[in-house]
């Protein structure tokens with residue numbers, strides 16, 4: 477056996493046990509390259525946060541993993557298989573959109589769709605189906621409004637149902653697109669600790685797109701930061717630094733750690749993102 481394996485063999489070996497494996501992945505719309513030659517392996521049970529400014533390609537990354545968006549080059553695999561639509565290996569919490577006020581769908585119907593909405597695989601019916609829906613409603617603390625039409629529920633209540641729906645098949649990979657948006661602090665904590673509990677109990681790999689890392693900083697293993705057509709992958713301490721982010725944005729930004737919070741100031745689009753951190757002082 478050679479002392480050092482060729483890079484493609486190393487990549488193949490790393491990809492083999494991964495829940496998610498992107499290899500040399502490039503995504504562009506016309507001339508606009510969102511990311512190029514992205515190599516990323518996410519382990520079973522790992523919690524990956526995806527950060528970056530508006531339009532940097534975070535949702536597009538999820539669409540690639542969902543089999544809804546083709547790469548320009550490279551490969552994307554979930555649990556060892558090429559990505560495809562409708563995979564039972566994936567649970568997906570989409571960006572929040574309120575349900576129509578007049579929707580006749582009840583909370584339990586929405587959760588049930590997570591069990592029988594897939595085109596392939598086994599289906600539960602009758603009593604086992606109802607039992608599993610009840611378990612899922614209980615898991616997200618939604619039993620009290622199980623029979624209420626979803627259009628009458630608050631944004632936070634609806635979001636908990638989406639989480640239950642996404643977890644219905646105990647997926648190997650959970651993709652979350654800003655699942656905390658418009659939730660109050662209490663429900664942010666409830667939904668993020670629910671997701672953390674799932675990956676610990678079931679070894680689910682989590683990809684969590686967010687603008688705000690503070691509510692999940694205790695759970696995050698690694699960050700994928702997308703900006704200016706570039707990407708960085710590493711622990712929050714490795715990626716969320718003045719040097720790394722200034723380099724990515726091509727302008728001086730500052731990462732300030734203060735009382736356990738991490739604030740990024742001077743971003744080009746004049747937004748200020750707050751991110752969680754561990755120590756005081758500029759980094």
Ligand SMILES: Nc1ncnc2c1ncn2[C@@H]1O[C@H](COP(=O)(O)OP(=O)(O)OP(=O)(O)O)[C@@H](O)[C@H]1O
Pocket residue numbers: 505510528529530531532533534535536537
């Ligand atoms: N099908 C498409 N065709 C052309 N351009 C697209 C398509 N889908 C997305 N885009 C563009 O690609 C860029 C990245 O979009 P994407 O939704 O992935 O960004 P994002 O990082 O999730 O942004 P946000 O934080 O605003 O949600 C945007 O400028 C968007 O307009």
